[in-house]
Amino acid sequence: MHAADEIQPFPLLAIVGQPELKTALVITLINPLVGGVLLSGPYGVGKTTAVRSLLDLMPIVERELWQDDGTIRTVREPMRLIELPLNARIEDVVGGINERVAIEQQRVLLEEGILARAHRNLLYVDEINLLEPHVIDVILDAAAQGRTLVRRGPLVRLFPAQFVLVGSMNPEEGTLRPQIMDRFGLRVWVAPLSDARERLEVYRRAQLFRTDPQAFRAAYAEQTQLLREEVEIAREILPHVQVPPLLEALSLNLVQELQIPSHRAEIALLEAARARAAADFRSEVGQEDIVRMAALALRQRRSTTIEAYAAQVQQENEQVQAALHKITAQHSPPAAPEQPIRKRKQSRSTMRQLEQGGA
DSSP: OOOGGGOOOOOGGGSOSOHHHHHHHHHHHHOGGGOOEEEEOOTTSSHHHHHHGGGGTOOEEEEEEEOTTSOEEEEEEEOOEEEEOTTOOHHHHHEEEOHHHHHHHSSOOEEEOHHHHTTTSEEEETTGGGSOHHHHHHHHHHHHHSEEEEEETTEEEEEEOOOEEEEEEOGGGOOOOHHHHHHOSEEEEOOOOOOHHHHHHHHHHHHHHHHOHHHHHHHTHHHHHHHHHHHHHHHHHGGGOBOOHHHHHHHHHHHHHTTOOOTHHHHHHHHHHHHHHHHTTOSBOOHHHHHHHHHHHHTTOOOHHHHHHHHHHHHHHHHHHHHHHHHHHTSOOOOOOSSOSSOOSSSSOHHHHHHTTOO
């Protein structure tokens, strides 16, 4: 894990262009329920620089700290950026036996891993598509369950692990499994800048930052502090933000029109829209929020494989129904009993309600 907390990051607002990149990262800070963000793009386009720039914007969270006397002390401090090294072992990620205690004290102590240290923080996984599959699986399990389990023989210890997940990857080096892609709420394509003047401005700002990082950061300090305050305010407004039923319907129609199978699509879209409304100091989502967030939340979610499979299942269902109609037409079914075997208060059995989509 890098000592990201000691970095003087390049200011987010000093990044040239890339509005989707900056927007998605801020939205994710405001509302963790969005489900994190995946940044895809070639090397050298600023993915990691942008993620580390969030150190200037981290909101304040409450954290519980265990004291030496066994009591718990609650502190308020900024979220941290926890970076997962590419060569991380499963023991580093999940946790394991404290080897020093085992050798010196001849006893087994289960200690936390990176996932537990990421609790209430932002977990950044660079080159996520190059991680070992079993490491990715435990990260996804922890993200879904909000906890991680360390087990060594009969010893078990449970750690909370609720974090904002940000991943980055270069598609040239391979793709992610659909299961992993689906877990990310927002997806950003970080394309190389095509305008020569913007590329020159990237060079000039990078040179100024390398020459005197403190002076460069000072030039953006006021804007950065304003954005940080707005993130804090948006997080306070967020619980009060509502989505009108008409816009819920619009969002669902959009998802269905795109034939997206995963229900995470509408969750990501609506939660991102709520975050955008909160960032704009509003308590109700507007249509513009849906429009602005749609591409971020819904791109790269269609599956031609699932569409073909679903079509095959539908075709087989129709064949089964046709066969049933043909066979049952030739045989008269026995008369149903006039009274059920056991009387119940409800008019239909729960099984019948389930069959008809109720219950």
